[in-house]
Amino acid sequence: xxxxxxxxxxxxxxAEVMAGVENVNVATYPTSRTAFVGIDLVDERVGLVITxxxxxxxxxxxxxxxxxxxxxxxxxxxxARRLGALDTGPLADDDVVSLKALALGQELLEPxxxxxxxxxxxxxxxxxxxxxxxxxxxxxxFEALATTHGDVPMPGxARRLGxxxxxxxxxxxxxxxxxVPQEELPEDEVALVPGVxxxxxxxxxxGHHPLDQVFDHTGSSDWDDVADVRVxxxxxxxxxxxxxxxxxxxxxxxxxxxxxxxxxAFQELRDAGFVAEMSASTTMSGGWEVSRDVADExxxxxxxxxxxxxFHEQDTDSALEGHPLYLAYGLVNDVEDDxxxxxxSEEEDAKxxxxxxxxxxxxxxxxxxxxxxxxxxxxxxxxxxxxxxxTWRRRRVHVDTTQALRLGSQQSAxxxxxxxxxxxxxxxxxxxxxxxxxxVRSDSVTQLTLEYTREEDARDRLDGLVxxxxxxxxxxxxxxxxAEEGFTETVDLxxxxxxx
Numbered sequence: 355x356x357x358x359x360x361x362x363x364x365x366x367x368x369a370e371v372m373a374g375v376e377n378v379n380v381a382t383y384p385t386s387r388t389a390f391v392g393i394d395l396v397d398e399r400v401g402l403v404i405t406x407x408x409x410x411x412x413x414x415x416x417x418x419x420x421x422x423x424x425x426x427x428x429x430x431x432x433x434a435r436r437l438g439a440l441d442t443g444p445l446a447d448d449d450v451v452s453l454k455a456l457a458l459g460q461e462l463l464e465p466x467x468x469x470x471x472x473x474x475x476x477x478x479x480x481x482x483x484x485x486x487x488x489x490x491x492x493x494x495x496f497e498a499l500a501t502t503h504g505d506v507p508m509p510g511x512a513r514r515l516g517x518x519x520x521x522x523x524x525x526x527x528x529x530x531x532x533x534v535p536q537e538e539l540p541e542d543e544v545a546l547v548p549g550v551x552x553x554x555x556x557x558x559x560x561g562h563h564p565l566d567q568v569f570d571h572t573g574s575s576d577w578d579d580v581a582d583v584r585v586x587x588x589x590x591x592x593x594x595x596x597x598x599x600x601x602x603x604x605x606x607x608x609x610x611x612x613x614x615x616x617x618x619a620f621q622e623l624r625d626a627g628f629v630a631e632m633s634a635s636t637t638m639s640g641g642w643e644v645s646r647d648v649a650d651e652x653x654x655x656x657x658x659x660x661x662x663x664x665f666h667e668q669d670t671d672s673a674l675e676g677h678p679l680y681l682a683y684g685l686v687n688d689v690e691d692d693x694x695x696x697x698x699s700e701e702e703d704a705k706x707x708x709x710x711x712x713x714x715x716x717x718x719x720x721x722x723x724x725x726x727x728x729x730x731x732x733x734x735x736x737x738x739x740x741x742x743x744x745t746w747r748r749r750r751v752h753v754d755t756t757q758a759l760r761l762g763s764q765q766s767a768x769x770x771x772x773x774x775x776x777x778x779x780x781x782x783x784x785x786x787x788x789x790x791x792x793x794v795r796s797d798s799v800t801q802l803t804l805e806y807t808r809e810e811d812a813r814d815r816l817d818g819l820v821x822x823x824x825x826x827x828x829x830x831x832x833x834x835x836x837a838e839e840g841f842t843e844t845v846d847l848x849x850x851x852x853x854x
Contacts, residue, residue, distance in 0.1 A: 357382055363440060364389040364411065371433045375426070379405045387442045388412060388449065391433055393426075397492040404493060412449055413438020414456060417469040448474075451533055455482050455502065458527050462520045463499075471496060476583040476766075476788045478535025479503055482524055484515070504529020510817035514810070543585045546576045551592045553577075558597070560670045561613070561748030562633035564756045565597075565771045573636065583788055586767035597774055604749060612726075612744040616679075617752055619724040620663070623717065629662035629686055632748075633670045641666040641682060649686040661713030662686045663738075673746035681728075681738040683717050684710040710734040751776065763787030769794045786811070795826040802827055803834040809841040820845060 361382045368391045372378045377394040392407035407416050408430040415434045421427040445453075452472050459470025459482040468484045473496045475481055481498040488495055498507050499521040506512055512521035553572035557563060563570075569577050580586050620630035629648045634641040645662040653659055663683040665673075673679045685706065711734045718738060721728045729739040758780040761769055766788040772781060773795045781796065782803040783789050791804070802823060806812040812835050823830060824847070831848035835841075 357387075360387070360389055360411070360440070360442065364391065364437060367436050367440075368433065371429050371436065375429070381405070381407075389437065389442075391437065392416075393424075395492075400492075402492040406494075409434035409437055411437045411440050411442050412445060412453060414453055416456075417471075418460070419464060419467065419469045447536065451480060451502070451531070454531065455480050455528060458482065458524060459499075462524050462527075463517070466517060466520060468515075468517070473498065475501065478537070478584070480528075480533065481507070482528060484517075500525035500528050502528045502531060502533040508814045508817075510814035511810075513817070514814060537584070539585055539588075540582050543580050543582050544588070546580055547585065547589055547592070549574070550576045550580065550589050551596075554589075554593055555596055558593075558600075559674055559747070560633040560667055561746070561750075561753050562667075562670075564754045565750075565774055566756050566759055566768065569768070583766060587770075590767045590770050594770060594774075601750075601774075607747075607749075611747065611749075613746065613748040613752075615724045615726065616721075616740070617748075619720050619726070622720055622723075623663060626716070626720075627658055627660040628713070628716070629659060629664070631662070631664040633667050634664040636667045638666060638682060645686050659686050661710070661716070663713070663717045670746055673744075676743060676745045678743040679740040679746070681717065681740060683714050683738060684734065685713065707734040714738060750774075758782075760784075761789070763789050766790055766793065772796050772799075785815070791822060791826070797828060799827050800829055801832045801834070802830055803836065806835070806837045809837040809839045812837040812841050812843070816843060820847065 361380065364382070365380050368378055368380055372391070375393070377396065379392050379394045380389065381392070382389040388411055390407040390410045392405045394403050394405050396403050406420060408421055408426065409415055413434055415421070415427075415430050418427055418430065421430040452474075456470055456472050459472065463470045463484065471483060471485045473481050473483070479502045481496070481501045483497045483499040485494040485496055487493075497511055497515070499512055499515075499517060500506050504525055506521045506525045509518070509521075512518045550572070553574050553576070554568050557568045557571050558565075577589070580589060616632075620632070623630040629645045629652070631641070631644055631648065634644040641664045642662075645664055649659045649662065661684060663681055665679050665681050669680050711732060714730060714732070714734065718728050718730055721738075721740065727741045729741050730736060754775050755777050756775050757777050759772070759775065759778055760782040761772075761784065763784040763786045769783070769789065770793055772778065775796070776798055778796055778798050780801045780803075781794075781799045782805065783791070783794065784805050785791070786807050804812075804815070804819075806815070816835060819835070820833065823833060831846070833845040833847060835843045835845075
């Protein structure tokens with residue numbers, strides 16, 4: 355039976371069983387060869403429509419208490435019997451798990467006056483809970499009580515709903531199912547993984563962007579095309595393996611390496627009124643733009659800028675292969691001066707060249723003070739060659755300087771990088787969506803802010819939160835839990851917050 359035949363058969367059965375009932379909806383899902391029949395609920399104010407499904411070709415009655423309240427339970431039961439008798443082939447493994455979990459939920463929750471519902475989680479496990487109706491948004495909201503992990507994800511929610519014992523019993527029985535998610539990952543996204551990992555490692559090796567920004571500078575949109583959370587974690591796990599290996603390698607480096615010497619030389623130049631940037635943009639023109647931006651910021655703070663020196667990522671690419679670094683240098687003009695460059699007289703041009711050459715001489719002298727033997731012919735239009743050549747590598751302590759970080763609810767994979775940001779002190783996490791606090795840890799964070807959309811969610815998760823974060827954030831002093839509706843709860847752990 356193809357999709358069209360299935361839909362026609364389901365419509366015929368639905369028309370017969372649900373005769374006289376308004377707003378009946380038939381939906382088919384060809385990927386699972388499953389069809390559902392339900393009732394459309396219409397918000398007469400704005401025309402929004404949501405569907406409450408009653409039965410499917412898998413043979414189950416969904417939301418029987420809701421159906422009974424509306425005098426539809428007998429019809430829903432007959433609908434489930436007849437739809438389940440259709441020959442749609444064997445049930446998929448996920449359908450079998452879902453039906454078993456739903457039955458467990460119905461057994462434990464219906465006596466308490468709640469219909470059970472199920473929802474697949476990002477990690478491939480299944481949650482069982484209830485649905486609450488938000489009339490303002492005209493939507494059903496799933497509230498998870500237990501999962502096939504065998505846990506109660508929100509004890510505070512279960513307690514608020516008066517379902518604490520039911521949630522614990524449900525978690526125990528779901529865990530006993532021994533369910534292991536099947537790794538059916540989207541092949542097109544998996545195919546992108548090697549390229550994404552290679553690109554982000556390359557940006558890491560440039561030693562310019564802190565870890566929380568490296569994915570923004572790969573020069574490719576492939577990471578944006580990886581939407582499946584499991585594939586994102588696959589990328590992140592491979593990247594983290596590289597980071598850990600590099601951290602161990604760094605321990606074997608000499609006390610002073612060439613990039614340390616260059617770091618010191620550039621810092622001396624900055625202290626003397628110069629802009630000095632490493633891996634500044636991807637091109638020469640981009641490097642000049644970076645120089646101007648930095649110079650403008652420092653001028654706005656009252657500094658006098660004498661010039662700039664930089665190298666860009668193409669230079670770093672070459673140095674990663676052991677070739678010499680080529681340094682660009684010169685004056686940092688404002689936009690108006692740059693616009694006049696083509697209009698300069700011969701005398702003015704000679705003056706500008708002389709000033710640029712003076713910048714070059716200061717750069718060369720500073721480099722020599724720090725152990726280099728730069729090669730330069732003294733002319734303003736010639737770049738400085740940093741000698742002796744060395745294979746570019748830079749200590750991450752000079753790069754991973756992020757002190758405050760905010761991660762959105764869809765950036766759960768990025769949260770795995772938090773522990774590798776040694777100067778991070780303030781972390782804000784948007785907790786709605788796929789963010790998991792269990793994945794995040796840091797030895798440096800002193801203030802942690804958790805943001806939720808609804809006050810109920812924020813309150814429900816307060817239970818046991820301090821005990822959860824303490825081992826993951828040993829230096830944490832302040833825990834803030836917020837909701838968009840104005841709710842804020844602050845726990846001062848430095849003074850000794852409660853563990854409940």
